[in-house]
Amino acid sequence: MTAVALNEPVAHQAGGGLMRRLNIVTALIGGVTFGTVGWLIAHLLLQDGDHGSDQVVVIMLCSWAVGFMVGIGAFNGPINWLLGRDQTHEDELFLAGKDQGIGRYFRFTTDHKVVGIQYLIVTMVLFAVGGTLAMLIRTNLISPHSNFLSAQTYNALVGLHGLIMIIATIIMITGPFGNFIMPIMIGARDMAFPRLNALSLWLIVAAIPVLLSAAFLGGIPTGWVGYAPLANQAPPGMDSYSVTIIIFAISSAIAGANITTTVLTMRARGMSWNRTPIFVYGTIASVGLAIPAFPMFMASQVLLQVDRTQGGNFFVASGGGSPWLYSNLFWLMGHPEVYVILIPALAALMEITPVFARKPLFSFNAAVISIAGIVGLSVMVWAHHMYAAGWAPDLNGPFMLTTEMISVPTGLLFLVILGTLWRGRVWTTLPMMATYAMLWNFIIGGVTGIYLSDVPADYALHGSMFVTAHFHYTLMGAGLTGAIGALSYWFPKMTGRMLARGPALISFWLVQIGFNVTFMGMFAVGLAGQPRRVVTYAHLFATGNFVSTIGAYTIGIGMLFLLYGVISSWRGGEIAPANPWGAKTLEWTVPNPIPLENFLVMPVVTADAYGYGEPELPPVEPAVDPDRVPAHAGLAAEESL
């Protein structure tokens, strides 16, 4: 009960000023106000000229974002600092969301657990929107000339679906679980920079309406890659795309700096690198890789906006620019980004597998070296997306080499998981089923990736549905499957309740079967020569597309089952014990609900978290390091008396 002591309500301070009243409603008001004012001013000053409408849209969207961040209270800290006011302890507790009930989820709250839940909700919303678009895309492709959507609408949906899903998959692991679980897993009380943590989350929230505004501004007709010079030509929806990417890049840089600093400096006493759980490696690898990758994307969008709003010629060949500059910048982000998504998903499954095989993680060192190898190689493979671009034919060979090399560390990760399963006591829970599904899907995704790494085969397959199917097998079949595994694994810790097995089980089979049906059909039509991103296609591809559409509907229904399972279990599921899986990482040592600063007594780590089947170590001394006494240790100790 001592744990709960920290959560005892303290007498709520009356008032607290305007800055304590800010929440998502004031944020929306701020955003709309600033956006409207920005639009009015820009409209009056800038309407004329070829670039007028783009300038107006960019100013309006940026004003919205600034207004939203002001309204949520992101600038309270700096404003106080400028006014010469120090944050009191009370302010800090308020900022951490203490005793605010459900309201803290709608505020600029610094508690990493609140931020984690917020990320989870944002991710689910993005998947819902992106999934809806996927259903509509597949509905349009149910027959060769379905005429369900116009070519215009279809192209716009393809771009929106792509970008929404990319953002969702980038944040789906490091957002919810990297924020909620990872700090507890390393024995920290919060992230290194709690306010930056909240900032990175709310920047993404601010960016979502910006992205969706594209639908009302002519759409993103370029696909998610936003290739120039098609992007130079596109309607103002393209400006929504650029502003979204710029905000998202800032957010990911902040999150990356925060998470890496947290892992580097705040691991518990005794948690040496070889005792640090593999999921922590996956998280830090993902955000660490995003740190160099996303500035490339941001730069590409800044240059694009110079072209679009100022009449620059960065990507206009007739003005001395180069479309290949855009493609290079894009893929310098685009390929590392694939691993930004994939590595934490695989790492989560590597964290899960030992728990449910009741065995130590097989060859921890190999797992770490593989992750490092993938990170290193992933920044050297980008031009395999450009074999057929004509940019540098002489580099196709070297890029084929680096691309095929990446299969070695990736393959080693399979060995780590198989070695962990080897003669284990396999407990087939929902998280463990995700591991098995990944083993099936990711082999297919990986092998088809090797076909595409081969230069002549890529000449035949590039830009076809085969590529679409391939990367869905990796990002969805392995990535999203890993995220669903992670959700069902950490659900009890994050919500205090068990995820109901029934709906999740139905969902698992519908999604996995539907997924394989959808993308097997897509492989077939891709091999037969159907291009990507087409609103209409030749009749010879009709059967494969019909099969794909039926599969996609199956996925959609399956996802709704999962949504139901999550909602109903969160509201009224079976109360979870502190450690329902018998796992050994630190997050399972804290009680449910987790106290504000996680640990009453800071843990000291004497072994890694994978000692299944090994003799029990002597009990860990709950030694209190005088430098690391929790903020309320005194208080808590008194109350627990």
Next chain:
Amino acid sequence: MSTEPVSTRAAADARRLEIRNIVGIWLGMTVLLVIFSLWVPARLMGPPASPTMRAVEQTMTIFSVLASPVAALVWAIALYSLLRWRSRSGIQPAEDGPPLRTHGPSTISWTVTSVILCVVLLIWGLAEMTTVSSAATAANPLVVNVTGQQWLWTFSYPDQGDVESDQLYLPVNRPVVFHVISKDVIHSFWVVQMGIKIDANPGQVTKTEVTPDKIGVFDVRCAELCGLRHADMETSAHVLSASDFAAWITVNGGHT
């Protein structure tokens, strides 16, 4: 050896049996996957209309065959673990598994095998690249200028009196070099059944080459999203006998 306790020997026997079963599943799956590899990918890609496409389909088949034992091994172990190592109680297993943390031989052999496979794929790919680009160095290739624009392809034959066409006409068994350019955004010139693709970029001529070796009508598609009518940016490639091609050129006001 005979001094070994009976229980240890029994355990060792059980382990050998286990390995034998897994190897059995592995071999069975490998055979199925190899059959799949030999029949399906190339078949789906359709009959090739050039040596390039033939090489590509061969690559797809070979890579699939090479990947078969790898995929089968992963799936065999996964399947076996579900069949035999699964705890059927539905609750946390009463006892943990053996604390196997590393196993040098399997890690090393796994890594070495994947490096070897990787090198084989690379060498195959490099050799294949020289094969498919051989038309570029052939004597007397036919030059075709390809222009992509939103949302049509046009072709012209500079050495045949600048004959122009909205469909592609090629003589059979003569190396062709395509000089590809775009009037506006990036397109990608794709002759599906010949297995060639190169982007049409504004301001830069890109080149690709092929030797069509089959008479017939094939598909030219755009493989890079290029705006509103991208899906309809398609035309036909007609491969004719040398005399039919000469006749087509003459009818269209050119000379051979």
Next chain:
Amino acid sequence: MLAKRALIGGAAVLVGGVAAVTLTGTVLAQAGATPGTTRATVNGTANTSQGVLPHAFLDLATYPDSMSGAHGGSGGAHPDWVSYGPTPNFSVPAHSLVTVTIKQYDAGETITNPYFAKPRGTVDDNMTVDGKTVTQVDPDAIGHTFTVHGLPTNQDPLFVSVPLPAVPDDAPPAAGSDYPAPRVITFSFITGGKGDYVWNCEFPCGDGYYAKFGGPMATQGYMSGDFHVV
């Protein structure tokens, strides 16, 4: 009791999800639909190289703005965008001779690809401009093109492209009109079997956009639409 609640909750999420997708789809399908299809009128038969075929007629116009086509007198969202009229979509009968008359009201300049300065795919590869039969026009004075194309596989190939010569820049408005006297272009082509094609303009006339191919050029309902052979 619990099972009943689960059933209701599950059904609610399923129905809600499906309804949300359906609603979004319906809205998007409606929003993306371009107004109106003009059908060619069949009037008698014609002797062609492929025998006696039904003869269909289609009357179109191109305007320098959007005030006279299907966008209404106010011009809709983009009154200053060039447009085709009377509607953006057309349908013509299969296995017929189709004679199209286009009144071209817009000015013009040099076309980027001279290939489209000649009539292509029409009967005898020619057309008439203001009553005169021609096989090509000045590539430096083209207003628009009318270009029909589509997937060549699994439907009869259809490719028709005619250049529409420009009205001189300094032409005064005709009596009782906001526009100068139009150039009148007629041409005929023979349709094959049924199919779904598209038409667009191949003269870059989206001023202010990269390669002049954005705006009206890249928006259905202005310089591009559907072309159905039924």
